[in-house]
Amino acid sequence: MKSSGNFHQTILLGSHNPHKKEEVAAILSGFQIITPSQVGIQNEPEENGKTFLENATAKSLYFSQKAPDYLVLADDSGIEVDALDGKPGVHSKRFSGPKGDSAENNQKLLSLLEGLDRERRKAQFRCAMVLSYQGKALFQGEGIVRGWIAFSLRGNQGFGYDPLFYYPPFQKTFGEVPPEEKNRVSHRYLALRTIQYFLETNKFHSFETKIKT
DSSP states (O other): OOOHHHHHHEEEESOOOHHHHHHHHHHSTTSEEEOGGGGTOOOOOOOOOSSHHHHHHHHHHHHHHHOTTSEEEEEEEEEEEGGGTTOBGGGGGGTTOTTOOHHHHHHHHHHHTTTOOGGGGEEEEEEEEEEEETTEEEEEEEEEEEEEEOSSOOOSSSSTTGGGEEETTTTEEGGGSOHHHHTTTSHHHHHHHHHHHHHHSHHHHHHHHHHHO
């Protein structure tokens, strides 16, 4: 196991996505966030769970077993559209096909919602996160933010479905606001806040003591 200082300050993010690393690092500013490639892990587990939590758990445990000296944080997130019975859901990344990208995913979503008014375009971003250590899950958190799907792409900030997700309090899409504004309200922020609380409470320190003995 790494030193107590490393245990507290370094978190291995179970993702190779640079955008996700930036977002997590900005929110968990008191911790050093590293990626699997930085500890020699190039692969990722398959995401075949039926829920975001199942996928997040699988990823967190996978990387925790590969790198047992680190706290591992993994998430799975996506967009759920009411009119599509919660789809794309866990298939958000592959909505337009196995090799689809964000542009194709967004266009498919727009096509499916064509002709629907604002009331029928309600949607939510959902994020599930799991924190693990030495192959065991320690804690899980979830965040949900509600909004609706815009009628066209708006803005070039963020990534994924951000240019389509209209957030009423901002009166803009997530793609139209700077990352620091989005990070104060996003689904990932809300999930991370629960993780952060766990990390910073006495419960976590008690657990750390238990691990060491």
